[in-house]
Amino acid sequence: MNTIQGKVIVLGDDVDTDQILPGYAMAEPYDQLGKFAMAGLASGDFKTVYEPGCILVAGRNFGCGSSREQAPIALRQAQIALVIAKGFARIFRRNAINIGLPVWAADVAGSLKTGDRIEVDLEQGTVVVNGEKKQFQPMAENVMKTLTYGGLIPRVRAELGITEREGE
């Protein structure tokens, strides 16, 4: 996952977890959550601009509100490749990393519009848009490590040397 390329969808400030995954979807089975990703978005029609592998670019405080881990799980299942925001609410940020959804705090929104295609290198902290490379703060090393394992549980299992099949 050295570089991520995709179409950008630009969102605003304070995109809360009810917008990412509304309360009515909370009882849905785990593997069905992706169908409800961004179903509560307050502004714009997400479905018309969405494509698998796209990159969400938001403003302040993305993921504020509930602790529901279903929110980042839904984004991952919907094949959102990356969320970039000026800032993330703490619990959402940790949930996303724990389940292996890359989230990166960088203030890139101002220079982008929905439909742009960008290439992001999280380790280097660079964003390439229209052939122009911009530098931001690289992703923290420890976070990169968890993401490389695919989330906290696979990382912990690997570090503890647990090899027996995962329980269900």
Add this chain to the structure above:
Amino acid sequence: MNLIEKYLAKAAGKETVSPGMDLTCSVSYVAAHDVTAPIAIKMFRQIGVKQVFNPDRVALIVDHIYPASSEKARDNVWIMDDFAKEFGVHLYQRGEGVIHQLMYEKHRAQPGELVVIADSHTGTCGGYGAVGVGVGSTELAAAMATGKLDLEVPEVVQVYLTGKCPGNVFGKDIILYLGSKFGTDHLVDRALLFTGPGIEGLSVAERMTICNMGIELGSMITLFGTAEREPDTVEDLELDLGSLEPMIACPFSPANVAPVSKVAGTAVTQVVVGSCTNGRLSDMEQVVKVFRGRKVSPEVNTLIVPASKEILEQMEERGWCKIMRDAGATVLNPGCGSCFGAHEGLTSARDVVVSTTNRNFPGRMGSMKANIYLASPATAAATALTGKITVPNV
């Protein structure tokens, strides 16, 4: 070190800590509810350990969707039931109440103890002096397995309270006012610590209301300390409680706050009093004082949701449920339903709600277009009577 740093140092077994330091802390209580527990259980089983760190310190609580509103919701309860039987942890699944109230009633942490709950409103326990950290399901699974939680020491913002609230101003008004000062993200990754002589006039219930909504300002830990000013904070704000008036959060953010007087007269169609924010006995008392011998507006659904069965029983013993019903209100079972848009009181685009709950995000209570206002039980009750947003009497 300030009080929060002292508590975290103790939980981590360290002499001193400072902001930014990564700690592994011992956890005193772990809990999850029917939205977060099923995934936490799935993750716990993936870790592959054979027991929880201490079954007596783990509680699973069915509060979000009880009684089940769908087959899927009921399936989630069975996942919790199976897990509780297998691992011997506490399970509350018969409508006993909302997680943060039940932890207070049945598994109350001592001041300074670390409480980890897979729910964003875990800060509530800061109202009785415990350190609450809200987490997601995966971190909860890890905490349930190990009895530990990794966290970084937050910078602490201190709010030093002086004076006494006017008669129509409550804990809810204080935290809404602070929302208007701090906004929704100024406190992300930070902690909020209340001190000063003003805290002595605030009941534990009001302190719990304030701590409950710290997360709406982004706060990682929200805690009540003592009347003494704490050292080593990054910001200090002094607030004279006597200067406050009733406040209300307007659509669609808990920090979009105005004095109630500014929006008074706005017509409403639904009033909700309850939840982990304001569903305690003293909240219900505010409502009864307003409703006794009166009728709510026929244009308004008035829903009363006690935070626990124990509170509901006390309301019944005191004759409060009858007063509320006689006024035209509907007393619902304890639970989270009306607050978070899954069942019990969903809105249409035509609705305007005044609620004592903690969030008014778009679509929070059903329709994306329904306007939701957040206020104290006193403001909500006064509003139910007139059918218009109303400043409560002193």
